[in-house]
Amino acid sequence: MSRLEEIVDAAQRLLEDEGPGAVSMRRLAAELGIQAPSLYKHVDGKDRIEAELQERALTELAAALQPAADLRDLAHAYRQWALLHPRLYELTARRPLHRDQLRDGVETAASARLVALSGGDVDRARALWAAAHGLVDLELAHRFPEGADVQAAWDALVAAFDRVADREDGELDPLCRQP
């Protein structure tokens, strides 16, 4: 295991266990038993460490979404992953993506399943992606009232987009059948 990997591992551990405030170069160095300036022999700076964590998060998220068979599955998998790795999700979603330091394809892999399930309509895929992100973001930030039924909001979202999908696929919409 390279020294860089050790550093990123320690960063992930600190982030997930103690929150973003704990991920400082000095704390990180202490975790490896060295001094802070020594880190710069293995990493160009803190941004690089963040980029590495963003890449790990996107790769894991992509893997979690991959098996989804429909929008409901996808929504569920998205929410579950985010709730399991809230700090990692926040780091990846709320902060600027260090795109130049991401391996090619990592970003699109995460959205591939989504685009596929949106019938190839990129605009709808983006709206859905944003909606899922928004729901997770608001939930993680504790923006919903105390007893709010977050799952019901997800259901409402999936319902809205499912119906549109049905429509544009030309499928029969049960709500359209007249008795």
Next chain:
Amino acid sequence: MSRLEEIVDAAQRLLEDEGPGAVSMRRLAAELGIQAPSLYKHVDGKDRIEAELQERALTELAAALQPAADLRDLAHAYRQWALLHPRLYELTARRPLHRDQLRDGVETAASARLVALSGGDVDRARALWAAAHGLVDLELAHRFPEGADVQAAWDALVAAFDRVADREDGELDPLCRQP
């Protein structure tokens, strides 16, 4: 104008002009021609200043959304306000809300119009709110590809929710009419 108001004004100016990194207690004090520790005679801490800015933002956003006549209007007003005040939006949406320091009603006022236009269905209102937030959040974070048609994504979102609304209102949905 109270000293507190002067401080918050300076904070808003710094935030909007130079970004969140510029809003430090030392910089803020310099802006008022005093030393940093003196600020603590007028404010309990930096969190209080942030809470004050969040309150201003929510109040302004609520006012911007108030005249919206339909979902399309609302979506447009939401996006426009966020793009006009990106730093303020980020401060309010991405960081924990200092709820205990917000005047009562400020938060619900911002969402009142949304709930009204969702036909009173809170779950749909939350999904829509989250979707709007997500679209703005991703746009501000430059998460969409270079030439992405963000407006088209908004249109897709409004379309999805408009149709559901039509349905549940029992109105005739034009796409359901058979020739």
Next chain:
DNA sequence: ACCTGAACACCGTTCAAGT
């Protein structure tokens, strides 16, 4: 090749002291 100590330019905040 890897690490250290000292330093630089910053943070938010506390506190005794001054007017």
Next chain:
DNA sequence: ACCTGAACACCGTTCAAGT
């Protein structure tokens, strides 16, 4: 009542020096 200077416990980062 309002402000200051010095201090505390932190940041990310640089750099000459050591092994």
